Amino acid sequence: MRFVNLRWPGTPTSVLRHALAQRVQPEPTPRPMGYASQQIHEALQRDNIGKWGWVIYRTSYKDDAAWDRFQRYVNEWSRVALKKDNASPLVSGAVEWTFVSDPALDGARREELRVRFYRWRKTAIWTENPRMRSPKTSLNIPQRYMYFVQVDEDALDSVMRAGTPDQDAGAVHFVHCDDKMLNWTDEVWTMLSKRIVSTEFWDQVGTSIWDPDYVSIHEVMVDEFQELEWEREKERERERS
Secondary structure (H helix, E strand, O other): OOOOOOOOOOOOOOHHHHHHHHHOOOOOOOOOOOHHHHHHHHHHHOOOOOOOOOEEOOOOOOOOOHHHHHHHHHHHHHHHHOOOOOOHHHHHEOOOOEEEEHHHHOOHHHHHHHHHHHHHHHHHHHOOOOOOOOOOOOHHHHHHHHEEEEEOOOHHHHHHHHHHOOOOEEEEEEOOOOOOOOOOOOOOOEEEEEHHHHHHHHHHHHHHHHHHOOOOHHHHHHHHHHHHHHHHHHHHHHOOO
């Protein structure tokens, strides 16, 4: 039996091997979008929503550096979360964290923030989403216009203690606001702040709007807050000893 050399004269063997390897390598399979990002993607398309992301009110004005760092951390957390979930360009392009820094809000109570947020939402829901269908009830209002974030002095202090966006920078207040809650002082969910910008949390909150049994989400965040408080108490005990 004769073996025929099909290599063109003068072609290095390494070049031929490389060419054959390139031909037999299969195309890489695209990584699918994460479940939470997929849910956001579908909601943006289905309801013609232009933006998602929380409005974040600053209520402590003693440390501008901490506030600047907090904003950088939120943007970095968001970038990492979207990349991890392989979010679509539609989802990545529609996210907006609206940071509100107004010295008039220094020490503002939660009911004051609710009134301000409610007034903002009455026009913003349409200016930010001009193609969105009119919600038939408050149950159909997107999460961005039903909840907001309050960052007080404790939250900013926790950011300064964290020192890096890789760590979870303490706790912020996640506040529910609708037509019937303008004078309420409670109904506040406090949670670890890194999770607040995740697609998973956004999707959970969205599910809670359409699902009346949203207490389970509240309980999860209360548990996380209790763990954080226990850690803080241990830290205070170490400082006292």
